[in-house]
Amino acid sequence: MHAPSPPAFPQIWRNPTLKIVVCMKETPSTEVPKSLGADMRLVRNPSDTIINPFDEYTIEEGLRQQEKLGGDVIILTMGPGTTNDPMRRALAMGATSGVLVSDPALAGSDAVATGRVLAAALKKLEADLVLFGQSSADAYGGIVPSITAEFMGMPLLSYATKVEVAGNNVTIEREAEVGYTTATAPLPALVSVAKAINNNPRYPSMKGIMTAKKKPIETWTLADLGLDAAQVGAGAAKERVTGATPVSTQRRREIYNGSAGAAQRIFEFLVENKII
Amino acid sequence: MDFTLTDEQLSIQQTCRAFAEEAIKPIAREIDEKSEFPLALIKEMGKMGLMGLPIPEQYGGAGADFLSYCLALEEIARGDASVAITMEAHISLGSTPFYLYGTEEQKQKYLVPLAQGEQLWAFGLTEPGAGSDSGGTQTRAERVGDEWVVNGAKMFITNAGTPISGGVTVTAVTGKRPDGRNAITNLIIPTGTPGYVIGPPLKKMGWKASDTRPLNFDDCRVPAENVLGEEGNGFHQFMQILDAGRVAIAALCVGLAQACLDESLHYAKERKQFGKPISSFQAIQFKLADMAMEVELARLMYYKAAWLHMQGQPFGKEAAMAKLFASEASKRAADQAVQIHGGYGFMDDFPVSRYWRNVKVNEIGEGTSEVQRILIAKYLDAR
Ligand SMILES: Cc1cc2nc3c(=O)[nH]c(=O)nc-3n(C[C@H](O)[C@H](O)[C@H](O)COP(=O)(O)OP(=O)(O)OC[C@H]3O[C@@H](n4cnc5c(N)ncnc54)[C@H](O)[C@@H]3O)c2cc1C
Numbered sequence: 001m002h003a004p005s006p007p008a009f010p011q012i013w014r015n016p017t018l019k020i021v022v023c024m025k026e027t028p029s030t031e032v033p034k035s036l037g038a039d040m041r042l043v044r045n046p047s048d049t050i051i052n053p054f055d056e057y058t059i060e061e062g063l064r065q066q067e068k069l070g071g072d073v074i075i076l077t078m079g080p081g082t083t084n085d086p087m088r089r090a091l092a093m094g095a096t097s098g099v100l101v102s103d104p105a106l107a108g109s110d111a112v113a114t115g116r117v118l119a120a121a122l123k124k125l126e127a128d129l130v131l132f133g134q135s136s137a138d139a140y141g142g143i144v145p146s147i148t149a150e151f152m153g154m155p156l157l158s159y160a161t162k163v164e165v166a167g168n169n170v171t172i173e174r175e176a177e178v179g180y181t182t183a184t185a186p187l188p189a190l191v192s193v194a195k196a197i198n199n200n201p202r203y204p205s206m207k208g209i210m211t212a213k214k215k216p217i218e219t220w221t222l223a224d225l226g227l228d229a230a231q232v233g234a235g236a237a238k239e240r241v242t243g244a245t246p247v248s249t250q251r252r253r254e255i256y257n258g259s260a261g262a263a264q265r266i267f268e269f270l271v272e273n274k275i276i
Numbered sequence: 277m278d279f280t281l282t283d284e285q286l287s288i289q290q291t292c293r294a295f296a297e298e299a300i301k302p303i304a305r306e307i308d309e310k311s312e313f314p315l316a317l318i319k320e321m322g323k324m325g326l327m328g329l330p331i332p333e334q335y336g337g338a339g340a341d342f343l344s345y346c347l348a349l350e351e352i353a354r355g356d357a358s359v360a361i362t363m364e365a366h367i368s369l370g371s372t373p374f375y376l377y378g379t380e381e382q383k384q385k386y387l388v389p390l391a392q393g394e395q396l397w398a399f400g401l402t403e404p405g406a407g408s409d410s411g412g413t414q415t416r417a418e419r420v421g422d423e424w425v426v427n428g429a430k431m432f433i434t435n436a437g438t439p440i441s442g443g444v445t446v447t448a449v450t451g452k453r454p455d456g457r458n459a460i461t462n463l464i465i466p467t468g469t470p471g472y473v474i475g476p477p478l479k480k481m482g483w484k485a486s487d488t489r490p491l492n493f494d495d496c497r498v499p500a501e502n503v504l505g506e507e508g509n510g511f512h513q514f515m516q517i518l519d520a521g522r523v524a525i526a527a528l529c530v531g532l533a534q535a536c537l538d539e540s541l542h543y544a545k546e547r548k549q550f551g552k553p554i555s556s557f558q559a560i561q562f563k564l565a566d567m568a569m570e571v572e573l574a575r576l577m578y579y580k581a582a583w584l585h586m587q588g589q590p591f592g593k594e595a596a597m598a599k600l601f602a603s604e605a606s607k608r609a610a611d612q613a614v615q616i617h618g619g620y621g622f623m624d625d626f627p628v629s630r631y632w633r634n635v636k637v638n639e640i641g642e643g644t645s646e647v648q649r650i651l652i653a654k655y656l657d658a659r
Contacts, residue, residue, distance in 0.1 A: 092287065203295055206325030206338035206348075209287045 018071025021127040022062040022095065023118055023148075025052040026079045026086045027138040034138070039234075040241040041108060042138055046082040051089055054133035056201035058193045061163055062131050063094045063202070069165055072096040074125060078106065078117050081219060091212040092204030098217040099125065105222055108234025115147030117232060120225040122152060129170060132192040134159060145192040155185035159194040279579070285344050288329075292348045295324070296355025304356040307485035308630055311477070313438050314485055318362060322393015326352070327366055331375055335383050336391035342520070343582040346527035350575075353531025354538070357634035358485035360528045361641075365434035365486075366390070368521040370397030373445055373462065377505030377513055386442070386464065395442035400430035400491055401514055407431075408647050410447075411511055413460055415493060417448035422500045424450075424463055426471070430491040432641075436467075437474045437489040443467045444491065447510045459508035463498060471496030482633035519592045520585060521642050522599035526578040529602035529638050530571060532631060536606070536613035537567045539628050544616055554616070563612045570609060574602035593655040600648035603638035610635040 028034060029048040037043050051059070062073045073095040077087060081102035091098060101121050109117070122130055135142035149156035160172035161180065171184040175196055204212075222229055230236060256265050270276045281289065299317065307314050321327055330345040331337025340348075345367065353360035374387040374397075389395045406412035415428025426448055436444050443466035450461040465472050475490035505513050541564055544555035554560050577598035584591035613628040614621035621628045639645045 088283070088287070092291075203324055204287065204291050205323070206288060206291075206329050206340060207333065208325075209284055209291065210333075210339050212287075213283065 015128075016070045018066075018069055018129070019074060019125060019127050020062045020065055020069075020071060020129045020131065021074045021076050021122060021125055022055070022058050022090070022131045023076050023122075023133075023144075024055045024059065024086065024090055025133070025136045025138075026050070026077060026083075027052040027136055030137060036241075036244050039108070040244065044080070044082075046080075049083050049086055051086040052133055052136045052138070054135055054137060054195055057195055057197050057199055058131045058133045059090050059093055059095065060199045060201040061160075061193050061197065064199065065129065065163065065165060066094075066096075071128075074099060074127075076118065076121055076125070077101070078109075078114060078121075080107075084217065087217055088212045089204055091215045091217075092208035093202055094205070094208055095215075097215055100217060100219045101221075101225065102219055103222045103229075103232075105229035105233045108237060109232050110237035110239050111141050111143050111147055112238055113232040113236055114144050115151050117222075117225065117227065118144070118148045119151030120227055121220060122148070124220075124225060128188050129165065130154075130188070130190040131163075132190065134192055134194045145190060149190045152190070154188055154190055156190040156192065157183045157185055158192045159196075160191050161194050161197045163191055163193065163197075281343075281347070284340065285347055288340060288344045289347045289351060291324075292326070292351035293354070295321075296351050300352065300355030300359055304359075304485075305624075305627065305630065307356075307358065309484075309624070311479070311484040313362075313487050314359060315439055317359065318396070318438075318440070319393065321352075321359075321363065325393070326363060327393035327396075328371065328391025330367065331371060331387065331391040335375065336388040342523075342586050343579065346524055346578055346582050349524055349527045350531040350534070353528040354535045355531075356485070357528070357532055357631075358483050360531060361483055361486045362396070362435060364521070364524050364528055365398065366396045368524045369399035369517060370435060370445070372520065373399065373504055373513065373517055376516070377462070382464070382504065389442065394440070396435045396438055396440050397442050398433050398436040398444040399514075399517070400433045400436070400444045400446040402431050402433070404429055404431045404490075408644055410514070411458070411460070413447050413449055413458065415446060415448045417450050417461065417463055419450070419500070420497075423497045424448075424500060424502065426463060426465065426493040426496040426498065428493050430493075432478070433489050433491055435487055436491055437477060438487045441467050441474075441487070443469075444472075445504055446491075446493070447514060450507060453508060460510035461507050462504040462510040462513055464502040464504050465493070465496060465498055469496055469498060480637075482630075482635070482637055518642060519595045522595040522648075523578055523581045523585060523591070525638060525642050526574065526581065526595075526598035526602035529599075529606040529635070530574045530578060532635055532638075533567070533571045533574060533602070533606040533609040536609040536628060536631050536635075537564070537571055539626070539631070540564060540567065540613045540616045543620075543626075547618075560616060563616060567609045567612055570605040574598070574605045577601055593652060596643075596648045596651040596655075599638075599642065600645055600652070603635075604645065606638060607635045 026049045029050050032048045035043045066073045075090045075095045075098040078101040081100045087098045132145040146156055157172040159174045161175050162173040164171050168187050169184050170189050174181045256262050325338040328337035329340050333339040371390045390397050401410050417424045417426045445462050445464055447460050448463055449458045451459045453459045471494045473492040478488045544560050545553050547554045581591050581594035581598045610632040614632050617628050620626050
């Protein structure tokens, strides 16, 4: 008797145990004017908290990968956890479950501490594919993905405009000045998704909304992750915000009267301002 | 008394508001101008679970409560009336009868694809000669062997002729009742049944992107099993269907009135005359205040009627009142919205001219205002 021959390499690689983790930040609503407290931290109003708009693309990408490959999409959030609205919304969009890392000691954490915490949570989750947004709409740092990758000792493929998992590898495309760059890494790996992926994030489905409450959300503390309060929070922050000035949006206008030399002046203006 | 919406109700409301703003409003003018049924949009709404919102999960729906469905309709109507009426007619008139009166087999066969938004279904009650007098049905169905043979005509039937219309449930006279009155039965007629002729789309003043057709039945044969509910109980069934439908229409009207208020408030703040925004004139402020008050009143009325319905309590009177008040309030709102816009309000470039054309029919469909008043008076036992 022959042993059954191994199946030909499947065209589409499906893995029912694949763990796709989407790191999602809860950010203040873009419709509400932002303000800073005396501690130079953003004033957060739980009822005006939304999914970081950049992360909507990431969640969509996670769900699309899951539809193709199988497995679970887990939403990972570090935050105060005063409202579960953004997490529930992500679950209503179709994610499988959620993990909230919340601990009073985390208040005031900088990007390094955030990366440290996320890395610990991702290790505990044994994530295969980790997806990040390109940045957050409140802080615009854009460095958490690389810091997390560093803590995990895993590859990060950044600013993906296309993500494809085949076999045990993830391959991305990234827009370059001319054309695009392709990069590949073995799983497990981290990928940050660029807004330019333009994947049309879905609306939560009505069924999703009705079942979101039945989906599990676990809450983990620092102790659950084996981390020390001294490594995180405002005390451990390497960076301190010392001031903030609103962007001046005043327009500079120059009106040129008379036709003589107008074209020349417009040309000079465009050159002076490095427009041409 | 607690008016707090549940997390699910809030979430459905917010999602529909965003969807109406981002996906419906931008195409509303074009589909109206072209009188074009928005097939792709309706399919997308089906995928989102909107077309089966209050139908239980076991039949392919989202399993939301009746108020959630009304909240969703209000938001969708705020985006566009044609889209909202397509959803309302499909759910309240087309799908609900299967859920309420269908056998398990009929539910699996017909309701599941409807709730999943793969098909639309129509309800054919009105006839060329029987409108407000809906019991005056002339369409007849005769039992021949194990088939029903249907002959007659229906008028103004919503959703009957779209590319995804699965069929229509019609009322037909199937004999006499012991009291000598006509026995009316609901029959399921799938699209494509020989003898079922769907007329060309009717040209309308408003709701132009919704599908409204005259239907003809010419020796149209369906199997005996295509009876929906009890034979001879059709009149009672559609009275029940229309009660809940009126609450949904009231919610739809609130959405239209809210859209009139939104546009008016925005415009009044931008438009300057005599060196000031017109919103600073008390005459305009009073119009806005009245509109806001009527929107709120109409909303409270449909909330209460929906609540009674969900509690399993009688709600027919409240449904008639909500439908009557909301439809008339939305007409007043549209009228004032055009007035606030001045000449621009009369132009197609501003949505309020479309709103004005769209509100009128709510005083007619699913029971005219006169019929609602007759009903309310009956509840008062005024004779
Ligand atoms: C766009 C559109 C979509 C529709 N969709 C559907 C659908 O999907 N399915 C369906 O079955 N029907 C549908 N209808 C039909 C609608 O329900 C009827 O038009 C409505 O019930 C009125 O009937 P009618 O048009 O025959 O008017 P009539 O009944 O002829 O009424 C004419 C006038 O007389 C008044 N009147 C009638 N009887 C009395 C009375 N006893 N006392 C006082 N006043 C009275 C009416 O209020 C009205 O003002 C639709 C109609 C429209 C316009």
